[in-house]
Amino acid sequence: MKKIHIVGMIMIAIAIVMISTAADDLSTYADFQTARQSNSLVKIAGVLSKDKEMQYDPAIDPNYFSFFVKDSKGEEQKVVLYGSKPQDFELSEQIVITGKMKDGDFIASDMLLKCPSKYKDEEIYIKAAES
Amino acid sequence: MESIQYIGEHLLPGKLGHIFILLSFVSSLLAVAAYYFATKHIGTTSYASWRRIGRVGYSLHGISVFAIIGTMFYIMLQQYYEYHYVWEHVSEDLDFKYIFSAFWEGQEGSFLLWMFWHVILGGILMFSAKNWEAPVMAILALIQVFIGSMILGLYFDFGLSEFRLGSNPFMLLRDLKEAPIFAQADYLEKIKGTGLNPLLQNYWMTIHPPTLFLGFASTSIPFCYAIAGLWTKQHRAWLKPVLPWALFSGAILGTGILMGGAWAYEALSFGGYWAWDPVENMSLVPWIILLAGIHTNLIANSTGYSIKSSYIFYLLTFLMIVYSTFLTRSGVLGETSVHAFTEMGLEVQLISFIVFFLLLSVVLFFWQMRNIPTPKTEESAASREFWMFIGALVLLFSAVLITGSTSLPVYNKIAALFDPGFEGKTITDPITHYNKYQMWIAVFIALLSGVAQFLRYSAVNWKQQAPKVMKRLGILAAITVGLTFLTNYWLDIYAWQYLVLLFFCLFSVVANLDYLINFTRLNLKVAGSSLAHLGFGLMVVGSIASGLNKRHISSNPFATRGLLEEELIKKNVVLFKGVPLKMSGYDVTYVKDEFQGNNRLYEINYKKKSPAGEVIEEFNLFPTALYNNVVTKVAAYNPDTKHSLTEDLFTHIASIPKVEADAEFAKSFEDSLNYINYPISGEEPIYILDTILALDTMVIRKFSAELVSTTKHPESEEYEAQEGDLAIGAKIIIKNVEDLKDQWTVDPIFLVRKGQAFQFPGQINEASLRVNLSPASFPYFFTPEEQLDYELISFKLGDKLRFKDYEIEFSGVNKTPDHPDYIAQPKDIAVSANLLVRDTRSGETKTAAPVYLIRGKNQGSFKDVLDDWRLHFNFESIDPESGSIKIRVAKNEQARPKLVLSIAKKSFRTDYVVLEAIIFPGINFFWLGAILMMVGLGMSIVHRRNLAH
Incomplete structure (x- = not known):
């Protein structure tokens, strides 16, 4: 057996290990029901509940923005983002939030907005916290 | 439907443009065919004539591409909004300097940019590729056929279904959009262009796409050489001429990718230069594979090993470019990417593009696999080529991992085809996911790039050299340990994995520096590789420093690591105008703001004071709020950064009050007060x-x-x-x-x-x-004259006359009167009467000075009012002979009207910004390392070109 084959086999072995651990990084889009049962980060795709109250008042706290999201099952849930309110938030068609439940609120650490626009499908990416 | 004769349309350029598109497509087909036959006839007499036809065909193709681009610029500069592309990317207020950005903002424009570079590169190849010209150009022209088909704009009607081949950039707006306005013959007078996205109106958009697309286009050349090598069965001969092209491609594509990072960091508010976004990943992957190819190519040139892998890597590089084009332009990335294009109905064409060249590569490769020469003996474990090859495998490994994760949306699509109920998977936290794996890749690459330099090809003299090399590496490792501790003193890294990474990267820097100084003796001809590897080490050190230790100074100054959950680390502060705020040793003040075009510049002043209170450092940063083209609404907030050797201070505005950001809201807010x-x-x-x-x-x-x-x-x-x-x-x-x-x-x-x-x-x-x-x-303030009951009084100088409770004395005249409403003109004759008015009850005295004016044939007067006593004085006339004047005096006896204030409650202040400020330590090592890497690649081009000749 050539040395290079041994190296190749080691690499394949590492690859298998990596792929099996990488599976933990994957998830399907969750809903608030599963978020409540889970203790880890979940990703939820939903739409903004436009009739519900949105709260962002920098004069009180520039790092507190709350709003309601309706998930794929139609459940509405209050979401809190410890950051500023993104530009054109109200116009978003779809919101993808990453985070977890805490004390009845969904705390988002990451948010991706999809906005309809006259431009190319321009999206706004908000990092709530450093990663 | 009855057809309308539209007024003011310019249809000729569009027709010409489409003819050029068809011409460019047909001529590229001609070039493919001619160069194909030229290749078949190499060594025969008909070779030269086939080659001539090929050259004519490709030149015609090149001219047509230039003509298409020229026509597009013409309609864009003329602002012919009847064309959809012009309407979508140009507007009246678009600055001329952004016309290029507008051109390649859209898909069609960027395909043309890609084709443009292929034309240029093909032109260079025609004159320099010598024996390789025919097969290489045949493949390049074939690539042009496929890209050209994307803008062809041909419709095929199959009765039941129709198929569109490509999207023609000269489509008319009224053919693509349905709107009632197109029922009017003069619709053109009523429409305006939508214009360039304000986010893209900066110089990055001018330089980044052409560089990146030159990078994309240049990967075609090694691909064409590889196919040509397989096709003509000259498995060794292509390796030397291809290397300078591969190095060129590596340098340009690398620069293009880095420019994207620099754009994100310098001009956008993401707060970083790399986010593992799918679009970023898919331009990185071909580059990594290309680097692997360059390494195996070097091995093959020096030892004859790794010819097969060189084939595979170069073929794969271009295939990955096409795959990345598919991912970013087919819309499949959907919600996972920040900057993917939207669907354009080109999916089928993009997939055929990949499948065709994939099949071509695979078929040719397996057809020739047994004929590709491989040395019989195995390479020595002490040889440079062995470890270089391992390095190339590690690079491939990295590319496979990134591609695998990035392609998740593609699996989801495929899985959903077979199982409609399939729920798509997604990576919960992409940045952590990618970093976790790629950091170990970086460890290996850094180690290999540090050690392999000291080994020799074919392990020449290894027995004698071994102790010396081992000793030298030992010393370098010891130095690196010391350096790691010093660096960590500055950085304070808490995870052992990152300490390992830091160590190996520093080792790579130290080892390559040593090699650069002591072995290449700073001979610039051969220093390219050490410099590039040193740059890599430095770059990763910079990203560890700036990534792990970036800290928000805009709040939570006392937040210690670990005490707060990540998402609770607050990042923003509110800064009121003129009110300084303490932030991590700085006194930060929002001084003022002003508009420059649609860009609103905020002046943020940073002051650092000594304990004694003296200012020891002061600077201003100008983060901006970028408004849309008509300045009614904020489109984006862009940062400003203070650069210094050891760290950057990045400042951007997270938010401004909504009444400042949105004119419509401001109006409704004012109305709602x-x-x-x-x-x-x-x-x-x-x-x-x-x-x-x-x-x-x-x-x-x-x-x-x-x-x-x-x-x-x-x-x-x-x-x-x-x-x-x-x-x-x-x-x-x-x-x-x-x-x-x-x-x-x-x-x-x-x-x-x-x-x-x-x-x-x-x-x-x-x-x-x-x-x-x-x-x-x-x-x-103003009493209507009809409310006043005037009394005419005649005065002589010095007269004291009684009016009601007041005594009025005429004390003189002033020939240069000073009255707030009177503005002197030449030739005016104007006098004011000085009247001393005394209230006989209180004894108080005031002065009134009504003015009498003769201007030309008109005469008039300016009255004076003693507001508090409500006395009105009009200067009626002068009698020059007797020296007497006539004054009309009135007292307003009615109750004085009240002043009216309109007061709104709940009117909150609007002079603040929400600010985010981040310190990135050591980020300049990242940029310095990146530049060194590209310079190293560039230097190698020169060296390898000389060797190839």
Whole structure:
């Protein structure tokens, strides 16, 4: 057996290990029901509940923005983002939030907005916290 | 439907443009065919004539591409909005310098940019590739056929279904959009272009796409050489001429990718240069594979090993470019990417593009696999080529991992085809996911790049050299340990994995520096590789430093690592105008803001003070709010960064008050303010009650307002008097009744200028009150003449005459009168009468000076009013002979009208910004390393080109 084959086999072995651990990084889009049962980060795709109250008042706290999201099952849930309110938030068609439940609120650490626009499908990416 | 004769359309350029598109497509087909036959006839007499046809075909193709681009620029510069592409990317207010950005903003434009570079590169190949010209150009022309088909714009009607081949950039707006306006023949006069996205109106958009697309286009050349090598069965001969092209491609594509990172960091508010976004990943992957190819190519040139892998890597590089084109342009990335294009119906064509060249590569490779020469003996474990090859495998490994994760949306799509109920998977936290794996790749690459330099090809003299090399590496490792501790003293890295990475990267830097100085003796010809590897090490050190240790100084100054959950680390502070705020040793002040075009610059002042209070460092940063093209709404906030050797201070505005950010909202907000009119006189204060609703309590605040003075000639910061203005102003003191220390003065102004009314309110932020002077206040200032009952009095100089309770003395005339309403003109004859008026009851004296004016044939007067006594004086006439004057005097006996204030409660202050400030330590190592890497690659091009000849 050539040395290079041994190296190749080691690499394949590492690859298998990596792929099996990488599976933990994957998830399907969750809903608030599963978020409540889970203790880890979940990703939820939903739409903004436009009739519900949105709260962002920098004069009180520039790092507190709350709003309601309706998930794929139609459940509405209050979401809190410890950051500023993104530009054109109200116009978003779809919101993808990453985070977890805490004390009845969904705390988002990451948010991706999809906005309809006259431009190319321009999206706004908000990092709530450093990663 | 009956056809309409549209007015003002310019249809000729569009027709010409489409002809050029068809011509470019046909001529590229001609070039493919001719170069194909030329290749078949290499060595025969007909070779030269086939080659000539190929050259003509490709030149014709090149000219057509230039003509298409020229025509597009023409219609864009002429702003022919009847064309969809022009309408979508150009607007009247678009600055000329952004015309290029507008050109490649759209898909069609960027395909053309790609083709443009292929034309240029093909032109160079025609003159320099010698024997390789025919096969290489045949493949390049074939690639052009496929890209060209993307803009072809041909429709095929199969009865039941129709198929569109490519998207023609010269499509008319009215053919693509349906709108009632197109029923009007003169619709062109009523439409405007939508224009370039303001986010893209910067110089990055001018330089980044052409560089990146040159990078994309240049990967085609190694691909063409590899195919040519397989096709003509010259498995060794292509390896030397391809290397400079591969290095060129590596340098340009690398620069293009880095420019994207620099753009994100310098001009966008993401707060970083790399986010593992799918689009970023898919331009990185081909580059990584290309680097692997360059390494195996070097091995093959020096030892004859790794020819197969060189084939595979170069083929794969281009295939990955096409795959990345598919991912970014087919819309499949959907919600996972920040900057993917939207669907354009080109999916089928893009997939055929990949499948065709994939099949071509695979078929040719397996057809020739057994003929590709491989040395019989195995390479020695002490040889340079062995470890270089391992390095190339590690690079491939990295590319496979990134591609695998990035392609998740593609699996989801495929899985959903077979199982409609399939729920798509997604990576919960992409950045952590990628970093976790790629950091170990970086460890290996850094180690290999540090060690392999000291090994020799074929392990020449290894037995004698081994002790020396081992000793040297040992010393270098020892130095690196010391350096790692020193660096960690600065960085304070808490995870052992990152310490390992730091160590190996520093090792790579140290080892390559040593090699550069002591082995290449700074000979620039051969220093390229050491320099590039040193750059890689430095780059990763920079990203560890800036990535792990970036810290928000805009708040939570005491947040210690680990005490707060990540998402609770607050990042923003509110900065009120003119109010300094302490942030991690800086006094930060929002000084002012001003508009430059549609860009609003905020001046943020940073001051660092010594304990004694002296300013030891001071600088200004100018983060901006970028408004849309008509300046009614903020489109984006862009950062500004203070660069210094050891760290960067990145500052950007996270938010501004909505009334400042959105004109429509500001108007509706102003309209929604509930103004209440409060009549006020100078005698007694008025009271204002404000109810504040807290969660479960109600607080009532009571304010008093007192009128201090009024004026018909107000002045303020916002209001500058102009001739012809009619303005009134008042000075009001507002007090908090519960706490008299809280008191504020406001000077509201009401102005009528050229028939339009303007209000300049006084805002009291602490009380959330806004005070306007109502137009209902005019009767307070101006008395209608018909209300006055004048009495005509005749005076001689020195006369003291009685009028009601007043004694009026005519004390003289002034021939250069000074009256606020009178503006002197040459040839005017104007005098004012000096009247001393004494109140006989109080004994108080005031002066009135009405003016008498003769201007040409007209005569008139400017009256003077003693407001407090409500006395009005008009200068009626002069009798020069007797020296007497006639004055009309009236006292307004009616009750004085009150001043009217309109006051709005809940008017919150709007002079603040929400600021985010981040320190990135050591980020300049990242950029320095990246530049060294590209310079190293560039230097190698020169060296390898000389070797190839």
